[in-house]
Amino acid sequence: MFTGLIESTGTLESRSDPGEAGKLRIVTPIAHELATGDSIAVNGACLTVERIYAGANILEFHTMSETLSRTNLGVIEPGARVNLERPLRLGDRLGGHLVQGHVDVTAPVLKTEQSGDDWIVEIELPERHAASIIEKGSITVDGISLTVAALGPGWFCVHIIPETLERTNIADYASGTLVNLEFDMVGKYILRGEELAG
Numbered sequence: 001m002f003t004g005l006i007e008s009t010g011t012l013e014s015r016s017d018p019g020e021a022g023k024l025r026i027v028t029p030i031a032h033e034l035a036t037g038d039s040i041a042v043n044g045a046c047l048t049v050e051r052i053y054a055g056a057n058i059l060e061f062h063t064m065s066e067t068l069s070r071t072n073l074g075v076i077e078p079g080a081r082v083n084l085e086r087p088l089r090l091g092d093r094l095g096g097h098l099v100q101g102h103v104d105v106t107a108p109v110l111k112t113e114q115s116g117d118d119w120i121v122e123i124e125l126p127e128r129h130a131a132s133i134i135e136k137g138s139i140t141v142d143g144i145s146l147t148v149a150a151l152g153p154g155w156f157c158v159h160i161i162p163e164t165l166e167r168t169n170i171a172d173y174a175s176g177t178l179v180n181l182e183f184d185m186v187g188k189y190i191l192r193g194e195e196l197a198g
Contacts, residue, residue, distance in 0.1 A: 004145020044143030046101025
């Protein structure tokens, strides 16, 4: 379980995808703080550290084809920045919202624009997920806990403060950038209950 508060960014060094599974290698300054077997959210997708190259600050992850096909980890290019977060520990403050690290869908960024010191990012909302999001509700974008600022047919937008812009990969976003979305877990359970009851 995660909170959506990004600890650090890393850089995708390489990705191999020979078929049923692949390997991701990510360069990050927090590599020395981790151990093999640790879970970490990479752009919001929960992965397990398989190997650490301590001298090079590289984490290697074993990735199933399902992960690569359902997230942007299968399409981002080497050199791209990714968001990293270690799991929530019992007793920690919950500063964001409860995030599972299970990406629901990918969607493209429609546009970004500056508004004073802040940034507004508009993202496509796939129709089949429209019921999973509410204005002023929580949304996870590439692992970042954000608040839905506005919502319309086929889109939603989030406002980004300078602190978030500095600590995450959002500054790299442009029109067409594919991002990982995880909708609020509580809302998904409510929606599922209504489906079963109806």
